[in-house]
Amino acid sequence: MNPFRLSIQATPPQLLAEGLGPALDFLAARGVDAIHLSTHTYYGVGPEPEWSRQPVPPTWSPDHSPRSHYPGRHGRAWVRHEPSRFRDVGLFHIGPGENDPTRGRDIFREILDAASERGLRIHARYLDGWGTCRQDALPGWDEVLVRTLDGGTLPIPCFANPRVREWFRLTAAETAANYPELESFFYGIERGSTFNDVVFQHGQPPYCFCPCCENRARHFGIDPLRAREGYARLHRLCCESRSGNRPPDGGLTILSRLLVQYPEIMAWDHLERGGVEEMPGIARAAVREARPDCGFGLIAHQCIDPHRAALEDWSLIRGQADYAVLRCYGHINGARLVHNVRERARGSLWAELSEAARFEIAWLALHPENPPMPPPEQLDEEGDPPELLGAIFRRAAAAVGTETPLFAGLGVDISYPFPERRQTPASYIHSALGTLKHHPPAGVLLCREYCEISGASIEAASSALAGLKKGSQVQSPQSAALQAAYAGRHDKAPINHPKSRNLKVPRSR
Amino acid sequence: MRLAGIQLGSYSVYDEGVERCLDHIAQAGVNTLLPYAVGGGRMGLPSAVLAPDHGVMPGETPVTDVWVRFDPALFRGLALPCPQPGPGQYQGEDVLETLAEPARRRGMRLHPRILAHYPKDPAFSQVRAHAADGSPLPAKCWRHPELQAWWAAVVESLFRGYDLHGFHFGDERAGPLSEILVWGRRGGCFCEHCQAEGRRRGIDLERARTGFLALEAFAKSMRSQTGPASDGVGLSLLRLFMKHPEVLSWDRMWIEGRFALERRIAETARAIRPEAEIGWHIWQYATTFDPLAKAAQDYGSMTAYSSYLKPVVYHDIAGPRLRGMLTEGFLNQGLYRDLGPDLGLEFHRCLLGWEPVPAWRNWSGPASARPTLRGKWAAASGKSAPPAPPAGSMPASGSTSPSATPTSPAIPKHFRKPSAPPWEPEPMASSCAGNTTKCASPT
Numbered sequence: 001m002n003p004f005r006l007s008i009q010a011t012p013p014q015l016l017a018e019g020l021g022p023a024l025d026f027l028a029a030r031g032v033d034a035i036h037l038s039t040h041t042y043y044g045v046g047p048e049p050e051w052s053r054q055p056v057p058p059t060w061s062p063d064h065s066p067r068s069h070y071p072g073r074h075g076r077a078w079v080r081h082e083p084s085r086f087r088d089v090g091l092f093h094i095g096p097g098e099n100d101p102t103r104g105r106d107i108f109r110e111i112l113d114a115a116s117e118r119g120l121r122i123h124a125r126y127l128d129g130w131g132t133c134r135q136d137a138l139p140g141w142d143e144v145l146v147r148t149l150d151g152g153t154l155p156i157p158c159f160a161n162p163r164v165r166e167w168f169r170l171t172a173a174e175t176a177a178n179y180p181e182l183e184s185f186f187y188g189i190e191r192g193s194t195f196n197d198v199v200f201q202h203g204q205p206p207y208c209f210c211p212c213c214e215n216r217a218r219h220f221g222i223d224p225l226r227a228r229e230g231y232a233r234l235h236r237l238c239c240e241s242r243s244g245n246r247p248p249d250g251g252l253t254i255l256s257r258l259l260v261q262y263p264e265i266m267a268w269d270h271l272e273r274g275g276v277e278e279m280p281g282i283a284r285a286a287v288r289e290a291r292p293d294c295g296f297g298l299i300a301h302q303c304i305d306p307h308r309a310a311l312e313d314w315s316l317i318r319g320q321a322d323y324a325v326l327r328c329y330g331h332i333n334g335a336r337l338v339h340n341v342r343e344r345a346r347g348s349l350w351a352e353l354s355e356a357a358r359f360e361i362a363w364l365a366l367h368p369e370n371p372p373m374p375p376p377e378q379l380d381e382e383g384d385p386p387e388l389l390g391a392i393f394r395r396a397a398a399a400v401g402t403e404t405p406l407f408a409g410l411g412v413d414i415s416y417p418f419p420e421r422r423q424t425p426a427s428y429i430h431s432a433l434g435t436l437k438h439h440p441p442a443g444v445l446l447c448r449e450y451c452e453i454s455g456a457s458i459e460a461a462s463s464a465l466a467g468l469k470k471g472s473q474v475q476s477p478q479s480a481a482l483q484a485a486y487a488g489r490h491d492k493a494p495i496n497h498p499k500s501r502n503l504k505v506p507r508s509r
Numbered sequence: 510m511r512l513a514g515i516q517l518g519s520y521s522v523y524d525e526g527v528e529r530c531l532d533h534i535a536q537a538g539v540n541t542l543l544p545y546a547v548g549g550g551r552m553g554l555p556s557a558v559l560a561p562d563h564g565v566m567p568g569e570t571p572v573t574d575v576w577v578r579f580d581p582a583l584f585r586g587l588a589l590p591c592p593q594p595g596p597g598q599y600q601g602e603d604v605l606e607t608l609a610e611p612a613r614r615r616g617m618r619l620h621p622r623i624l625a626h627y628p629k630d631p632a633f634s635q636v637r638a639h640a641a642d643g644s645p646l647p648a649k650c651w652r653h654p655e656l657q658a659w660w661a662a663v664v665e666s667l668f669r670g671y672d673l674h675g676f677h678f679g680d681e682r683a684g685p686l687s688e689i690l691v692w693g694r695r696g697g698c699f700c701e702h703c704q705a706e707g708r709r710r711g712i713d714l715e716r717a718r719t720g721f722l723a724l725e726a727f728a729k730s731m732r733s734q735t736g737p738a739s740d741g742v743g744l745s746l747l748r749l750f751m752k753h754p755e756v757l758s759w760d761r762m763w764i765e766g767r768f769a770l771e772r773r774i775a776e777t778a779r780a781i782r783p784e785a786e787i788g789w790h791i792w793q794y795a796t797t798f799d800p801l802a803k804a805a806q807d808y809g810s811m812t813a814y815s816s817y818l819k820p821v822v823y824h825d826i827a828g829p830r831l832r833g834m835l836t837e838g839f840l841n842q843g844l845y846r847d848l849g850p851d852l853g854l855e856f857h858r859c860l861l862g863w864e865p866v867p868a869w870r871n872w873s874g875p876a877s878a879r880p881t882l883r884g885k886w887a888a889a890s891g892k893s894a895p896p897a898p899p900a901g902s903m904p905a906s907g908s909t910s911p912s913a914t915p916t917s918p919a920i921p922k923h924f925r926k927p928s929a930p931p932w933e934p935e936p937m938a939s940s941c942a943g944n945t946t947k948c949a950s951p952t
């Protein structure tokens with residue numbers, strides 16, 4: 001049984017604000033058979049940007065969006081949690097606020113029931129974020145955030161911290177157990193690594209130098225003092241580069257020298273990244289233990305930064321999930337690449353390369369098949385050529401292997417630059433999905449959020465997908481793998497589950 | 510005192526005659542002689558490519574490989590033998606004794622020179638380095654106590670046996686990362702002494718082994734027709750370092766092993782002659798060609814025990830050499846294979862921290878205005894040279910050999926993808942007239 005053919009990402013308040021029934025009918029009428037529904041939104045906790053306070057933000061799709069916000073849309077858990085279960089770890093979730101009209105209701109349950117009536121399946125979607133993520137706003141979290149060299153914190157949790165792991169284990173297990181209708185728990189992490197962030201991304205100070213990580217490092221034979229020294233020099237180099245002070249020897253030369261002189265830099269990065277890479281295993285084990293019949297899915301990111309792409313090793317997903325979704329934002333990737341190369345790289349160590357060289361190197365790194373690179377202006381305006389999706393998907397499918405069915409996560413109607421709405425042409429969607437005809441995906445997940453995605457784009461994806469299935473003469477390896485992965489599990493699952501809220505959540509071991 | 514030195518093959522002292530040779534050198538204001546104490550044989554180059562103004566042409570008979578006398582007593586009890594002059598012209602000559610008085614009269618100082626690829630005695634197989642799977646490598650392991658003791662004895666013998674002002678040591682070998690990624694060979698070392706040091710440093714030996722084997726597999730795939738795994742060279746390599754940071758730790762350990770030996774050499778010399786000037790030869794790969802070797806060449810760490818450093822820049826031939834190196838080594842199934850010539854050069858420039866460099870086509874200058882080895886060789890050998898390629902032409906990335914591409918430039922043999930280990934000297938690629946330091950070595 002296929003967990004979905006055409007699914008869409010959504011967050012509960014989007015559906016509620018539009019009216020649950022009309023919103024779900026809108027989706028079902030356009031061939032959507034599943035929703036990847038956010039269980040928690042810890043992106044956006046904190047101050048709201050000015051544009052989002054408008055009655056109808058410009059990012060919303062004009063053809064189905066509500067005319068006003070739904071209260072409490074920012075930053076909370078949409079599923080119910082039992083706070084007493086989290087008392088031991090001392091880390092808690094945010095529930096509905098004092099004035100939230102959904103206070104006392106289980107809106108996730110309401111959506112599940114309404115979806116079930118329409119034959120729409122629900123997948124729990126949990127995304128660990130970066131950037132606007134403000135996990136420091138959660139109760140008790142200031143103690144488990146990543147630490148910088150000077151002992152300060154950044155607003156993301158340290159995944160090596162046993163308390164964070166246990167909190168997440170409980171969260172995943174309780175979500176799976178409390179909502180037995182859930183098809184799967186779908187997990188993704190939008191996070192780089194300390195080396196990546198210091199050198200290439202946000203110019204963040206190095207992390208995580210919390211006591212937990214330092215003890216872990218000693219256990220693995222890495223000297224924390226040397227790592228601190230190396231990262232301090234690395235950070236200084238990047239800061240000076242951003243301020244326009246090119247070191248006499250050249251920034252990239254110094255970078256390579258630091259990497260050779262301080263192998264602890266990469267060792268620390270590996271250690272910190274290891275904590276991140278262990279999270280899916282924790283989630284999967286928790287979900288399985290709570291509900292053996294619940295599927296587990298993972299996001300495979302298609303990155304627009306070469307260094308970030310190196311971090312995203314798709315082969316790690318192999319065998320770790322019942323399915324994976326390759327998330328491709330092709331329609332805005334071109335514009336993002338242009339911005340990265342022209343603006344963000346300007347103050348980075350890569351600024352020593354000419355702009356043309358930066359473009360070419362980034363393009364080659366991201367597309368080793370070496371397709372012709374469109375002119376930057378065309379990339380900025382039209383996005384990646386839609387034909388690239390086929391090549392990227394084939395590469396990802398080869399990496400995750402046939403034992404993990406791969407779905408295409410097609411980004412459509414994504415605002416860029418924020419909050420400027422960018423409607424994806426139906427022809428682009430048809431062309432992009434059409435390139436998958438020789439290697440059809442198990443299904444398509446429309447990314448980013450329901451409130452942004454237009455009905456026209458959903459219809460285009462649905463018809464392209466139908467054409468894809470029709471045109472496919474052979475059963476794809478993905479479909480075969482999917483059947484094998486789900487054989488004997490979902491067949492036994494009842495269509496209408498009893499609304500059990502008393503399932504036992506496994507205790508911490 | 511400002512050092513104005515010149516390297517010289519010791520055979521030149523005898524070919525030209527010591528007085529004539531030193532008079533010639535003195536005219537250039539040279540105040541320090543760096544003759545080979547061991548090694549430094551004839552280059553086998555045709556006379557046409559050698560400096561024409563010495564008045565005496567060098568001979569062609571193979572020469573001996575040891576030019577000084579070592580004290581056997583200092584090598585007693587060591588596993589490695591005392592250097593003995595091998596057969597060849599000038600066997601039994603003592604160049605330091607020959608030079609001592611004539612040099613003193615001219616106010617010249619003596620810094621005998623040794624490159625670490627010497628010696629090739631079979632006894633040295635017991636101090637060979639080992640690859641990650643335990644198989645022996647041609648190179649020697651810095652950390653082997655017997656090798657360290659042997660070098661200490663060599664230096665002690667020199668400073669006890671002669672009135673020297675200094676000593677000049679060089680190693681034309683890059684670390685394991687370069688060996689694997691640039692030279693396409695196996696790299697290490699994983700001998701018992703390196704393993705012990707790795708354990709002392711807390712490096713996970715098994716993970717380091719796994720990382721090196723993965724790196725070697727990557728390098729092999731990089732040099733294959735199809736290239737490395739589907740993600741291309743850059744991403745795959747970065748990912749490999751991220752996954753196996755122990756590789757970098759092990760490479761660092763190797764580098765520090767070399768620094769430790771250099772420090773021991775300096776301390777041994779200064780224990781006998783405290784004012785001895787100890788300098789280090791830094792080969793051109795670590796200054797111009799190999800970004801990994803350059804990154805590893807940590808001048809700051811060397812200053813603590815050094816009197817001077819001699820980084821080889823060879824500016825006048827750097828362009829053609831780099832052109833050949835990039836074409837054959839980096840672009841053609843090497844680290845820059847995905848980039849192509851222009852982008853590869855631009856990337857290389859940034860990795861080495863250079864200011865913008867001229868485009869390829871300007872590197873050699875007009876063919877008529879710049880004599881090439883190809884032309885000189887042809888003149889010397891009486892053979893007709895193949896037609897010169899158009900200036901600025903470069904083979905497309907992925908072409909298999911320069912000879913297969915009619916437009917490819919002449920690539921000096923020394924800078925082709927190495928088939929012989931770098932410790933086997935090969936002929937120089939160009940004359941060095943006009944350099945401060947006379948090039949009598951392959952370096």
